[in-house]
Amino acid sequence: MSTTTTxxxxxxxxxxxxxxxxxxVDDFSFAAKPGEIVGIIGPNGAGKTTVFNLVTGVYAxxxxxxxxxxxxxxxxxxxxxxxxxxxxxxxxIRLFKGLNVLENVMTASDPTAPYGFFSAILSLPxxxxxxxxxxxxxxxxxxxxxxxxxxxxxxxxxPYGMQRKLELARALAIGPKVILxxxxxxxxxxxxxxxxxxxxxxxxxxxNFTIVFIEHRMEVVMNLSHKLFxxxxxxxxxxxxxxxxxxxxEVIEAYIGEED
Amino acid sequence: MDYIYSILTxxxxxxxxxxxxxxxxxxxxxxxxxxxxxxxxxxxxxxMLALKYxxxxxxxxxxxxxxxxxxxxxxxxxxxxLRRDYISLVTFGFGEAIISVLNNSAQLTGGAEGxxxxxxxxxxxxVMASVVVCLFLVACxxxxxxxxxxxxxxxxxxxxxxxxxxxxxxxLVTFLFxxxxxxxxxxxxxxxxxxxxxGYFNWTVSAEWLIIVFVGGINSLTGAMVSAVILTSLPExxxxxxxxxxxxxxxIVLLIINFRPNGIxxxxxxxxxxxxxxxxxxxxx
Numbered sequence: 001m002s003t004t005t006t007x008x009x010x011x012x013x014x015x016x017x018x019x020x021x022x023x024x025v026d027d028f029s030f031a032a033k034p035g036e037i038v039g040i041i042g043p044n045g046a047g048k049t050t051v052f053n054l055v056t057g058v059y060a061x062x063x064x065x066x067x068x069x070x071x072x073x074x075x076x077x078x079x080x081x082x083x084x085x086x087x088x089x090x091x092x093i094r095l096f097k098g099l100n101v102l103e104n105v106m107t108a109s110d111p112t113a114p115y116g117f118f119s120a121i122l123s124l125p126x127x128x129x130x131x132x133x134x135x136x137x138x139x140x141x142x143x144x145x146x147x148x149x150x151x152x153x154x155x156x157x158x159p160y161g162m163q164r165k166l167e168l169a170r171a172l173a174i175g176p177k178v179i180l181x182x183x184x185x186x187x188x189x190x191x192x193x194x195x196x197x198x199x200x201x202x203x204x205x206x207x208n209f210t211i212v213f214i215e216h217r218m219e220v221v222m223n224l225s226h227k228l229f230x231x232x233x234x235x236x237x238x239x240x241x242x243x244x245x246x247x248x249x250e251v252i253e254a255y256i257g258e259e260d
Numbered sequence: 261m262d263y264i265y266s267i268l269t270x271x272x273x274x275x276x277x278x279x280x281x282x283x284x285x286x287x288x289x290x291x292x293x294x295x296x297x298x299x300x301x302x303x304x305x306x307x308m309l310a311l312k313y314x315x316x317x318x319x320x321x322x323x324x325x326x327x328x329x330x331x332x333x334x335x336x337x338x339x340x341x342l343r344r345d346y347i348s349l350v351t352f353g354f355g356e357a358i359i360s361v362l363n364n365s366a367q368l369t370g371g372a373e374g375x376x377x378x379x380x381x382x383x384x385x386x387v388m389a390s391v392v393v394c395l396f397l398v399a400c401x402x403x404x405x406x407x408x409x410x411x412x413x414x415x416x417x418x419x420x421x422x423x424x425x426x427x428x429x430x431x432l433v434t435f436l437f438x439x440x441x442x443x444x445x446x447x448x449x450x451x452x453x454x455x456x457x458x459g460y461f462n463w464t465v466s467a468e469w470l471i472i473v474f475v476g477g478i479n480s481l482t483g484a485m486v487s488a489v490i491l492t493s494l495p496e497x498x499x500x501x502x503x504x505x506x507x508x509x510x511x512i513v514l515l516i517i518n519f520r521p522n523g524i525x526x527x528x529x530x531x532x533x534x535x536x537x538x539x540x541x542x543x544x545x
Binding site for chain 1: 397398401403404405406408409411412414415416418419420421422423424425426433437479
């Protein structure tokens with residue numbers, strides 16, 4: 001089932017972004033090899049989400065570069081970057097309320113669905129075939145994250161943990177090379193967190209994509225990541241293997257020390 | 261009988277116009293305060309072609325709708341980048357500008373006195389058939405990848421972009437399609453009423469269409485159509501109360517907006533009645 005890919009090499013170097021006088025991200029560099037799971041941690045307000053927003057093109061970086069498989073993403077629009085293969089989820093869940101669960105997942109494959117305007121308004125066979133294909137794919141993604149049978153439900157009616165899974169299914173549906181998860185375990189209870197770690201590991205085994213995630217829960221960070229980058233006040237504080245970072249005195253002082 | 265016939269015809273034409281507002285406001289969440297101006301473009305262009313160059317109705321209708329779509333392109337190109345509240349200002353300005361142009365180019369359009377002598381080519385059966393065809397096209401659009409992406413960007417543009425949705429392009433395509441449909445409503449009106457005057461297409465008409473969409477249910481094409489029928493014919497049924505009818509109309513609209521803020525139908529669509537079975541079956545598979 002799993003395919004070994006050489007795709008999904010994400011290289012970020014010298015990334016900087018200031019909002020007014022605040023240097024939210026300051027000369028930050030990190031890299032993720034194809035198929036690697038990379039964690040970004042840091043105290044609140046360290047600029048972690050801003051890094052995601054810069055990589056996905058929500059904001060334009062003041063300086064620095066983002067390369068996906070060697071191709072620069074600088075100056076690209078947010079939707080172009082997504083179609084290049086960077087999927088993401090959000091810290092505060094952002095599902096589409098006007099659509100049901102299955103349609104939420106289908107919106108991720110809609111931008112590349114192979115039919116045009118006239119096929120759409122006349123409901124030609126090309127459109128119906130493509131829609132059926134998309135729905136089938138969408139159901140597969142839903143069953144992968146364990147949401148089978150909820151296709152017709154309204155996303156806002158689902159419990160919080162399921163909304164997180166739906167957001168994950170939607171990000172999978174764009175067929176990403178790299179997937180960015182912004183505090184994916186926030187708001188989950190301990191058993192949901194363990195389930196979530198299993199789910200991410202299962203998906204990673206199956207699709208072998210590169211994962212970059214932001215997280216505060218040490219359980220998730222230690223179990224999932226191959227490599228860790230610590231961000232503090234917009235700057236890189238430390239990086240390396242999870243265990244080695246965990247015992248880095250600077251990191252303990254800046255961040256982990258508060259937790260233990 | 262003639263009276264009922266004319267109410268039905270005008271209701272049908274309003275339904276087609278409201279479809280345009282539904283697409284812009286209901287699907288993409290933009291407020292078009294100048295939708296009726298596209299009706300004016302469709303109506304005037306087709307009527308002038310028929311009057312001055314003897315163009316046959318079918319061709320004039322096609323060119324009229326295309327002209328409305330073209331003016332939609334001119335307004336849409338700069339506006340899709342704007343924030344939602346500014347879009348209503350720009351479309352409002354565009355609508356009033358069109359009225360002003362029509363009023364001030366009297367040699368061409370007859371100005372405020374109106375354009376007279378348009379041949380009668382439209383009757384009730386044609387309007388009803390047009391309603392059915394346009395409704396089919398719009399419903400298919402809503403039910404396609406275009407409609408899904410529109411509803412996605414309406415709730416959350418940032419998340420929509422991160423799914424790879426080209427938000428600006430989609431808004432523009434929807435705006436053009438809506439303009440063409442509304443323009444066609446103008447064609448039907450011109451060749452039914454045989455008379456056009458700029459005042460018929462001013463912003464109050466656009467505002468009325470917005471009210472119709474909101475009352476019906478912002479997310480429901482079914483709702484927009486039902487409410488178009490009710491709110492267009494209601495003033496006629498209230499005619500016995502002459503002086504009071506506008507007040508009664510307003511009270512009914514206010515009550516609905518207050519007690520059903522999502523409109524009468526919310527996001528319910530009549531197609532759910534027969535779609536239910538297929539999705540349930542799919543869900544079990």
